[in-house]
Amino acid sequence: MLRFVVRRLALLVPILVGLSILLFLWVRALPGGPAEALLGERATPEAVARVKRLYGLDRPWYEQYLTWVGNVFRGDLGVSSRTQHPVLEELLRTFPATVELALTAMIFAVGVGVPLGYFAARRHGTWLDHLSVAGSLFGITIPVFFLGYMLKFVFAEKLGILPTDGRQDPLMDAEHPTGFYVLDGLVTGNPEAAWDALTHLVLPGVALGTIPLAIVVRITRASVLDVLHEDYVRTAEAKGLRPATIRGRHVLRNALLPVVTIIGLQVGLLLGGAVLTETVFAFPGFGKFMADSIMARDYAVLQGFILFTAVIFVLVNLLVDIAYGLIDPRVRTA
Amino acid sequence: MTRESLLDVEDLSVVFRQRGRADVRAVDGVSFSVSPGETIGLVGESGCGKSVTSLAIMGLLPKRGVRVEGRITFDGTELPALPADKLRLLRGRDLAIVFQDPMTSLNPVVPIGTQVTEVLTRHRGLGNGEAREEAADLLRRVGIPDPSRRLREYPHQLSGGMRQRALIATALACRPRLLIADEPTTALDVTIQAQILELLKTLVAESGTALILITHDLGVVAGMCDTVHVMYAGRIVERAPRHELFADPRHPYTGGLLASVPRLDQPRGARLEPIEGSPRDTIPWTSGCAFAPRCPNRIEECTPVAPDLLGDRHGLRCVNPLRSDRPETKAVPR
Numbered sequence: 001m002l003r004f005v006v007r008r009l010a011l012l013v014p015i016l017v018g019l020s021i022l023l024f025l026w027v028r029a030l031p032g033g034p035a036e037a038l039l040g041e042r043a044t045p046e047a048v049a050r051v052k053r054l055y056g057l058d059r060p061w062y063e064q065y066l067t068w069v070g071n072v073f074r075g076d077l078g079v080s081s082r083t084q085h086p087v088l089e090e091l092l093r094t095f096p097a098t099v100e101l102a103l104t105a106m107i108f109a110v111g112v113g114v115p116l117g118y119f120a121a122r123r124h125g126t127w128l129d130h131l132s133v134a135g136s137l138f139g140i141t142i143p144v145f146f147l148g149y150m151l152k153f154v155f156a157e158k159l160g161i162l163p164t165d166g167r168q169d170p171l172m173d174a175e176h177p178t179g180f181y182v183l184d185g186l187v188t189g190n191p192e193a194a195w196d197a198l199t200h201l202v203l204p205g206v207a208l209g210t211i212p213l214a215i216v217v218r219i220t221r222a223s224v225l226d227v228l229h230e231d232y233v234r235t236a237e238a239k240g241l242r243p244a245t246i247r248g249r250h251v252l253r254n255a256l257l258p259v260v261t262i263i264g265l266q267v268g269l270l271l272g273g274a275v276l277t278e279t280v281f282a283f284p285g286f287g288k289f290m291a292d293s294i295m296a297r298d299y300a301v302l303q304g305f306i307l308f309t310a311v312i313f314v315l316v317n318l319l320v321d322i323a324y325g326l327i328d329p330r331v332r333t334a
Numbered sequence: 335m336t337r338e339s340l341l342d343v344e345d346l347s348v349v350f351r352q353r354g355r356a357d358v359r360a361v362d363g364v365s366f367s368v369s370p371g372e373t374i375g376l377v378g379e380s381g382c383g384k385s386v387t388s389l390a391i392m393g394l395l396p397k398r399g400v401r402v403e404g405r406i407t408f409d410g411t412e413l414p415a416l417p418a419d420k421l422r423l424l425r426g427r428d429l430a431i432v433f434q435d436p437m438t439s440l441n442p443v444v445p446i447g448t449q450v451t452e453v454l455t456r457h458r459g460l461g462n463g464e465a466r467e468e469a470a471d472l473l474r475r476v477g478i479p480d481p482s483r484r485l486r487e488y489p490h491q492l493s494g495g496m497r498q499r500a501l502i503a504t505a506l507a508c509r510p511r512l513l514i515a516d517e518p519t520t521a522l523d524v525t526i527q528a529q530i531l532e533l534l535k536t537l538v539a540e541s542g543t544a545l546i547l548i549t550h551d552l553g554v555v556a557g558m559c560d561t562v563h564v565m566y567a568g569r570i571v572e573r574a575p576r577h578e579l580f581a582d583p584r585h586p587y588t589g590g591l592l593a594s595v596p597r598l599d600q601p602r603g604a605r606l607e608p609i610e611g612s613p614r615d616t617i618p619w620t621s622g623c624a625f626a627p628r629c630p631n632r633i634e635e636c637t638p639v640a641p642d643l644l645g646d647r648h649g650l651r652c653v654n655p656l657r658s659d660r661p662e663t664k665a666v667p668r
Contacts (some may be wrong), residue, residue, distance in 0.1 A: 052536050125398075231438040237394055239504065240425030240454045249448070250441050306592075329488040 001325065008318050012311065019310050020303070024065050024216060027302045030294075033057065037297045043246035055081065057299075068303065082293060089305040090289060095308070097167055098286035100197075101277070102270035104205030109212035116131040117220025117259075118252065124225060131218055134288030137213030148207040148280035155203060163200050165282035174194055204281040208274050212266040219262050223255040230254070257328055263321030268313040339367035340544045341391070341512055343397045344668060346404035347384050348395065360386045362568035363404070366561075370511065373538060375559035375576075377552060377591070381613050383568040384548045385434075388514045392431055392547075393421050408512065427457040430510035432516040436497035440489040446473075446500050447485030453507045461554040473501040476533055482646055499554035502533065531558060552595050557579060564588045565623035567616045573649035584648070584655040586631045623652070631656065 036043065036049035052058045056067065071078065120132040156164040165179050168174055174193035174284035176184045182201070185194025227233060227253065238251040273287020286305065293301040325331050348361040359527040362382040368374050377382040389395045390402050393413060405414040407427065409610035410543065413421065433439045440449060450472060451465035460468060472565060473481035476499040486550065491496055498518065505513060515534060538545045547558055555562055555576065562579045564572040567609040572585040583589045590609035618624065622637030629636065635653045 017652060037568065231433060231435060232441040234394060234437045235433060235501070235504075236441070238392055238425055238431045239456070240422040240427060240458055242422070249444060250454075253443050258372075258634065329445075330442060330490050 001322070005318065005322070006326075007315075008321070012314055014171035015314060015331050016307065018049060020069070020307055021065065023303055023306055024068070025062065027100060027297070027299050030297055032297055034297045034299055037295070038081060072304075072307075077304035079302045080293070080298050082296040082298045082301070089270075090301060091304060091308060092179060094284060094286045094289045097181075097284055098271060098273050098278075100167075100180055100182060100201055101204055101208060101235065101274065101283060101285055103202040104264065105209030105212060105266055105270055105274075108205055108209035109216050109266070113213045113216030114220050114252075114256070114259065116333070117217040118224050118247075118255075119230060120217065120221045129221075132221065136214035136217040139210045139217075142210065144207055144211070144274075144276045145280050147210055148204070148277055151203045152280070154255050160298055163196075164203075165200075167197060167200050167283060168193065169196050169200075204274075204277050204283050207280070208270065209278040215262055215266065216259060220255065220259050221260050224251060227251050227255045236277050253327060257324065260327065264316055264323075268316045271316065272309045272313050275321060339369045340409055341546075342367045342405070342407040343387070343391065343590070343664070344405040344407070346387065346390060346406060347472050348383070348390050349401040349403070351399050351401065361390065364565070365404075365568055366563050366573070368375050368512065368571070369542040370544050371538070371542040372548060372561070375555040375562040376546060376548045376565060377550065377555055377562055378565035379550055379613050382565045384565050385516055387565075388431060388546065388548055391514065392429060392430075393617050396573040415553060422499035423457070424512075426453050428511045429514075430508070430512070431500055431514040431516060432505045434519045435521045436494050436501055437521065439501055440497055442489050443487075444617060445485065446487055446489065446492065450485070450500065450507060453504055456509045456628070468599055469503075472507055473500065475537075476500075476503045476506075477529070478503070492520055495529070498522060498526075498530055499533070502530070502537075506537055506543075508543075510543060512544045512546070513538070514546045514548065517550070518547075519554065520549075520551075526616075527554075534558070536573070544557070551578075552591055564591070567613070567619065569619060569624070569651065570643060571625065571651045573643070575647070578648055582648075584650045585625075586629045586654075587625050587658055589656045590628075590630075640643045 006273055033058065034055065035048045037046055038051060049058070056064060061185035068078065075088070077091070079086055080090055083090065102119050103289070116132050120129045123129050152164055152311065155162045163169065172189055172197075173183060174181070176187045177187065180186055181197035183203055185191060233250050236246045241250075271286075272292055273285055275291045276289040277283065277286040279291075290302070292298075293305070319328050342534060344365050346361055346364045347359060349652075350358040350360055352358075364383070364387055366374065366376075376387060378384050385394070387645055391406055391408075391413065391504045393416075402414055408424070411424075414422075416424070416628070438447070447466060449467055450469040451460075451462070454460045454465040454468055455462065458465075458468075468487055472479040473484055474590070478484050478496060478499050482495070484492065484500075489500075492500065498521075502518070518534065522530060531554060534545065534547075545558075547554065549555060549650050557582050559576050562574060563570050564579075564585065566587050571649050572579070572583070574582075579588065580592070583592055586607070590607070593607040601614065608630060610630075615623040615627045619625060619640045623641075625630070626632050626636040629652045631652075633654045641651050641653045643649050
């Protein structure tokens with residue numbers, strides 16, 4: 001197992017080298033550049049040239065690349081041309097927000113999706129099954145921003161039981177040593193702040209989790225249907241085991257294998273940021289920040305953030321593979 | 335017979351119903367009984383209803399789309415009338431079954447040990463430690479070497495014969511009073527087949543278990559069964575004590591089955607005699623004898639009224655049976 005993990009981590013090196021070069025060329029292939037974006041439409045060519053020289057953008061791309069790589073190794077991801085803050089600082093500010101949001105969305109998607117998919121399969125062909133299939137189709141097709149606004153309208157505006165936007169009540173006196181607001185509330189001994197941060201996560205989490213939820217329901221349902229027809233489930237029934245044992249040990253454990261893969265892929269995607277959800281709920285996360293950076297041609301931010309996303313994606317998939325090995329012994333020995 | 339019998343199946347019918355299609359009567363008025371320590375054989379081609387009969391006894395048929403009629407009485411209890419949770423207590427403890435395919439009948443992601451011990455903890459109330467010791471003992475008794483290591487292993491690490499032994503060990507774990515073996519050796523190598531049959535024979539002899547052996551292989555029946563029931567198209571067509579059946583088969587179908595068994599005392603190159611046609615060439619019992627289209631002894635009286643099963647000791651459902659002194663069937667095939 002350890003060798004497997006080390007090998008997978010070593011694989012990160014060529015991935016990152018290749019990706020960073022592609023990335024470097026890609027951001028520079030965008031029309032316009034940070035200098036033009038900073039100075040606006042009526043900038044004189046002289047002014048643009050001066051800003052380019054200031055950021056070193058007048059040098060050939062490979063020279064810029066090598067300088068950047070050297071800096072990255074020293075932990076310096078550069079400075080955002082838009083906010084003038086170090087990229088690393090922006091990353092540490094926005095990423096925890098996205099992690100909180102993504103986790104909420106996945107807890108919602110898995111917590112609701114797996115039981116729903118299971119019961120839909122158990123009651124295959126009944127109204128519950130049809131409803132869950134139709135509902136999950138609806139969940140996949142409904143636009144996230146529309147759902148976001150509807151949730152806000154109902155639960156925040158009309159019922160007033162949940163906050164409309166942001167990560168924390170601005171009037172609340174809360175400290176943020178880690179950047180994970182729920183965790184911050186707990187470690188600073190401020191349960192009120194933790195609860196407040198949690199309530200801020202509910203609506204965006206549900207909005208963001210709807211598509212993964214729909215996918216999890218469908219995959220779980222299909223997978224459970226397959227497993228229910230397996231001979232070993234009949235064997236388990238023939239042993240007269242308790243329904244809970246059959247469900248957990250014999251059905252779900254086998255049925256969850258494809259679900260785990262989907263969960264991994266979805267977590268990877270969600271950690272890349274959710275531009276629409278973060279915009280609708282004014283949630284200061286990774287995706288919104290990156291979208292703004294694309295508009296501003298903020299090369300340093302784009303390079304740093306996308307590279308970071310790649311690392312996260314690989315790590316999440318590694319975790320999925322480890323989880324797979326834990327569930328399925330056949331993978332372990334292979 | 336009935337007074338001391340453990341299981342009485344009376345007039346059992348199983349009908350599969352599918353929307354838009356005619357009902358399929360897979361088992362049609364089958365009756366038989368088994369006493370403690372007795373071994374009976376249910377013999378017939380694929381699709382004759384023998385496996386469905388066993389699933390009906392165990393209560394393992396799907397609830398929807400299946401209608402079970404008739405009485406199944408186990409030690410005075412009507413099994414089909416039993417509530418699901420009561421039946422679960424009987425299954426695995428008093429009623430056990432060994433299925434045909436050991437490759438698919440074990441859960442691939444659960445260690446062998448758990449799959450054996452779960453019956454012990456469920457039905458005999460053993461603690462985990464006791465159950466493991468007992469499980470190791472069971473594996474040793476069915477002839478699995480190094481049982482404590484095997485308990486930790488997963489199904490894919492065991493050979494087919496080992497797996498079938500593990501399944502038999504599981505079925506015997508609670509010393510069931512009735513064991514159904516549904517083609518227990520069909521998926522195995524010939525050498526392993528003999529071992530498994532020998533094993534079943536000893537275990538039944540030791541514990542006084544009633545055994546229903548389901549097979550299409552008359553060679554298996556010859557070495558094992560006290561009474562043999564030959565099934566065709568969902569009905570019993572001939573029923574007799576083993577020696578009588580082999581020495582004096584009366585139904586043309588039984589005769590055909592016997593003639594199609596390869597034998598060592600025939601000259602090399604002698605042709606096997608197949609039964610003409612396939613089980614698909616049947617007519618419904620409502621319009622005559624279902625075997626009539628394939629029957630060499632067919633006469634006009636075979637249709638349109640199906641014959642009844644007549645005779646007490648040697649039951650026969652045929653209007654034009656084979657003559658009762660065929661010298662070539664005296665040798666019992668093995």
